Amino acid sequence: MGERATHQRIALVTGANKGIGRAAAELLAGQGMTVLIGARDPRRGEQAAAALRAAGGAAHAVDLDVTDQATAREAAGWIGARFGHLDVLVNNAGITGSGQVSPEDAHDQVPGSVDLDMVRTVFETNVFGVIAVTNAMLPLLRRSPAPRIVNVSSHAASLSLTSDPEGPFRGLLPSAAYTPSKSALNALTVQYANELRKDGILVNAVAPGYVDTDSNDHSGHLTPAQGAAVVVRLAMLGADGPTGGFFGEDGVVPW
Template sequence: MSEQKIALVTGANKGIGYEIAAGLGALGYRVGVGARDAARREIAVEKLSAAGLDVFGVPLDVTDDRNVTAAAELVERQAGRLDVLVNNAGVSGEVGPGWVQDPTTLDLDMVRAVVETNVIGVIRVTNAMLPLLRRSASPRIVNVSSSVASLTLQADPDVEIGPVMAAYAPTKTFLNAVTVQYARQLAGTNILINAACPGLVATDFTGFQAPRTPEQGAAIAIRLATLPDGGPTGSFFEDAGVIPW
């Protein structure tokens, strides 16, 4: 019998992250449920456990160096290695009417906060977990991005890409660029890293005003987390295939 695989999902207490954890758990993975809020994390772990899944809670604030280091130590104690890291935690930042973030009136502290979570937080967590990922036979990293990250789509007047989001959208473009840099640096290793677009999903992030369910949104991340050896790396995917940069 093959050894049980270990996954860590950030922002896994609700929404897409919760469904990614549930989906990987249903495939037989032991899943670390990463979340900042202790009460919500505990509730998520209880629900997933009640569904028969093998999960454990991981206190994880992606913006805090010491917290992330402690999370890596916890995963090491719990499992000794990591096969899958899904960087799902993210924030939009304050939005105005119509979900618009007007670049001409942006609060710079808000922009910094969104970058800290959506980009620097991913780097912080990834680097903390890399020693554990290197112990895996087939390590996978998935960065949850968005189609609003695509400069090609954003710049095309014939494509409906949603409202102007001058803080959030560029952080996802930044995240995609970081994903490519990791793929270049890790070329020749067995680590595959890709960006995933879940689509427009009905969660509290979107005010539940979206056509896709969290389970549907989780599907592409789960697929990239379970890629076979020799699969793609350094790419940007949605359910239908590759998204242009």
């Protein structure tokens, strides 16, 4: 009981210098966690961490490019040396690739004419980067009394929703890059959950909703904090919480 009472809760959020990642970091700091701001740009990462500290939170910047396994290992080494463990990993870093901002460019992701290099680039961050970071952090998560992994996905990842010709995504142009990368992330979430269930590590995917961010040219109707709320809820799950699920603010999202 004494160890749990004094346990310093540590959360790492990738891509946390802006948008949903930064909002999630702010909300986790508000829950009393020490938040590690993972960012490719050290300057922007430090600016975000400084802003959280100025607001009364405990935050540190961590240099982390999810497409570079070496930086993931170095980040894990630094976290291990500084804190000895990790309680929450939020795999938020992601890219849309071209065609997610303006309708004119959306044709770049249409499967029949897509550039394979662009698809590879999107998967490198949105799927392979999650594997690299998660595997680097697993030894630290295993040292936590209540380890949680949250993968930031998208409603567009739902095969049920996107395959429905009368569904909410009927007007969305087909995508061979961003949308399938998030579907792959969901599948990956289930596999990690199956592997880690016996260890008490809960792994879930979340769909934040249509959030006002750089990735959609700020056309979203939700604030980053509203989108991050479900991320934080899954990061704070109790021992009896779900694992291997896909959730939005309104509950379970169909696969």
